[in-house]
Amino acid sequence: MKICLINPDFIPNRGSGQAVYAQKIALGLTRHHEVTVICALKGDSPLEERVENLRIVRLPERIKDPSQWIGFGFQVAKFLRSWEKKSEFDIIHFLDAHVAYAYRGQFVATLHQSFKQRMRGDRGLPYSSSWFNLAKRYPYYHFSRHLECLALKKANAVISVSDTIRREFIENYNIEPPAVRRVYNGIDPSFFKPVDATNLRKKYNLTNEKVVLYIGFSTPRKGVETLTNAIGCMKHKNVKLIIVGKWEAGYRNKVFKKIGGIRHKIIEAGYVPDHEIPAHYSLADIFVLPSLLEGFGFPLVEAMACGTPVIGSNVGAIPEIIGDCGIVVTPQKPAELAHSMDKLLSDQQLQDRLIQKGIKRVLTHFTYSDMIENTIDFYLDNLKPAHNQGTKDEN
Numbered sequence: 001m002k003i004c005l006i007n008p009d010f011i012p013n014r015g016s017g018q019a020v021y022a023q024k025i026a027l028g029l030t031r032h033h034e035v036t037v038i039c040a041l042k043g044d045s046p047l048e049e050r051v052e053n054l055r056i057v058r059l060p061e062r063i064k065d066p067s068q069w070i071g072f073g074f075q076v077a078k079f080l081r082s083w084e085k086k087s088e089f090d091i092i093h094f095l096d097a098h099v100a101y102a103y104r105g106q107f108v109a110t111l112h113q114s115f116k117q118r119m120r121g122d123r124g125l126p127y128s129s130s131w132f133n134l135a136k137r138y139p140y141y142h143f144s145r146h147l148e149c150l151a152l153k154k155a156n157a158v159i160s161v162s163d164t165i166r167r168e169f170i171e172n173y174n175i176e177p178p179a180v181r182r183v184y185n186g187i188d189p190s191f192f193k194p195v196d197a198t199n200l201r202k203k204y205n206l207t208n209e210k211v212v213l214y215i216g217f218s219t220p221r222k223g224v225e226t227l228t229n230a231i232g233c234m235k236h237k238n239v240k241l242i243i244v245g246k247w248e249a250g251y252r253n254k255v256f257k258k259i260g261g262i263r264h265k266i267i268e269a270g271y272v273p274d275h276e277i278p279a280h281y282s283l284a285d286i287f288v289l290p291s292l293l294e295g296f297g298f299p300l301v302e303a304m305a306c307g308t309p310v311i312g313s314n315v316g317a318i319p320e321i322i323g324d325c326g327i328v329v330t331p332q333k334p335a336e337l338a339h340s341m342d343k344l345l346s347d348q349q350l351q352d353r354l355i356q357k358g359i360k361r362v363l364t365h366f367t368y369s370d371m372i373e374n375t376i377d378f379y380l381d382n383l384k385p386a387h388n389q390g391t392k393d394e395n
Contacts, residue, residue: 001033001379002088007095008072010039010056016217017298018112021161021185022095028372030054036089038079040072067140069099070147077102091379097158098148108382109152111160111180112295113316114168115145118221121293123332127220129250149173157382159183159375161296162317181378185296186371189363192305197283200276204267206283209240210345213284213308215277215299218255219248223290223313225255226334230290232262233338236345244269244280281306285351286344292331294318300326301366304358309351311340321366325358 005026009019022037029035030053041047041058049056059075080086080103094100097109119141121127126141128134152158152169157179160166166182169175212231218224224243231241243266259266272280281287287303287310294316301321303310310326312318319328327340344350 001090001376001383002036003029003033003379004036004038004086004089004092005029005095006038006076006093006099008040008069008099009042010037010058012045013042017296018096020298021110021112024186024368024371025095025375026054028368029376031372033376036085038076040068067144069096070144073099073147074102077104080105090383093379094151094155097155098144098151100151100154101147103151103154106156107154108378109155109158111158111165111169113165113293114172115141115148116172117168117293117316119145121221127223127292129220129248129254133220133250155179157181157378159378161185162320164317164320165295183374183378184366184371185298185301186366186368187298187301187305187362188368189305192278192281192302192362194307195278195282197279200279200283204240204242204269204283206240209238210236211284211286212239212241212341213244213280213287213303214241214289215244215272215280215287215302216289217245217248218243218251220251220254221292223292223331224251225258226290226332226337227288228255228259228262228266229334230337230341231265232260233335235338235342239341239345240265240267242267242269242280242284244272244277246271277302278306281308284308286311286341288337288341289313289318290331290337291315291318294321297321301362305362305366307355307359309344309354310358311337311344323357323361325354325361327354 007022011023026035026037034053036055036057038057041060045058047058059079092105092107094107094109097111100107100109119126126134126137128137152173152175160180160182163182166180170177170180214227216222231239281303287308289297289300289312291313292315296317300310300312304325310322312322312326312328313331314328315331322328329336329340
């Protein structure tokens with residue numbers, strides 16, 4: 001098949017789990033199919049490049065903040081209407097559904113989180129780093145939901161990355177159940193596995209401390225302040241929290257402004273190269289994802305694959321992904337999270353049980369090979385002749 005994937009972010013630029021999803025899908029499909037990725041230009045990347053079965057086309061409008069996907073969606077629609085090569089594709093796949101709002105041809109799309117969920121994610125309001133940030137987010141999410149509805153009305157069929165997200169869109173966006181297929185995200189268990197973390201322990205000057213780990217692009221949606229506050233509430237005092245990843249502007253200040261006397265317990269690792277990520281999971285005694293909303297949660301699966309017990313908020317798809325292989329807690333409750341971390345650190349049998357069950361769950365439900373195979377099956381079931389795409393484009 002000849003497949004066109006559309007996503008604002010793509011390698012070497014990855015600002016979110018959605019960009020990781022785009023990379024995984026594209027590289028997996030290129031093993032047996034010709035793939036073109038249309039993305040936004042960032043940094044010094046070339047406008048177009050090709051590596052074996054993968055062609056990357058970068059549109060010149062640069063994206064500087066999350067809301068600029070709106071302009072990218074319009075630009076993609078305009079580009080595809082005028083691009084003579086569009087008729088060669090068997091499948092056009094928008095990797096985040098709302099980006100397709102302006103496109104008039106036939107396409108499939110992926111659902112991650114709805115804008116309705118984002119509008120109510122923090123006690124019925126959008127999550128934010130300040131009152132000013134909240135005042136900006138609310139109208140942005142409201143308008144984005146309108147565009148999201150436009151896109152979903154046009155899609156031929158959609159993939160949801162979890163059953164939780166599938167239910168959300170069926171119940172709140174009037175999508176017929178047969179049009180939504182759940183395809184779990186997947187990771188490579190030959191890469192994400194327990195490894196020796198001795199050198200990493202030395203790098204962070206750790207001796208006998210217990211390690212709590214958080215990995216992700218830290219935005220108000222991630223609830224990192226709940227985790228930092230929980231570290232200060234723990235009975236275990238010999239604990240260090242390692243935070244891996246970049247911060248959204250303004251949110252870091254919100255988190256560290258209220259951190260008090262536990263600053264010495266927190267290590268900011270910043271950006272970490274991919275090849276070092278399994279060692280960070282293996283170093284940790286616990287991985288925590290304190291989010292206010294997740295459509296899937298790649299780090300949970302990666303941590304379980306690396307033999308690290310996980311704790312996550314009881315929101316979105318987190319309970320679905322963890323299953324009975326970790327602990328779920330109420331979001332925004334530092335004392336409850338602290339109690340769960342203390343309990344896990346004090347119970348070696350519980351740790352061992354969760355580790356074994358977590359590894360098995362990943363191999364059963366969340367492998368990269370299954371993700372690619374199920375995506376291809378979805379394509380084959382929704383394959384449209386190229387000339388039909390052209391006909392619909394002209395309407």
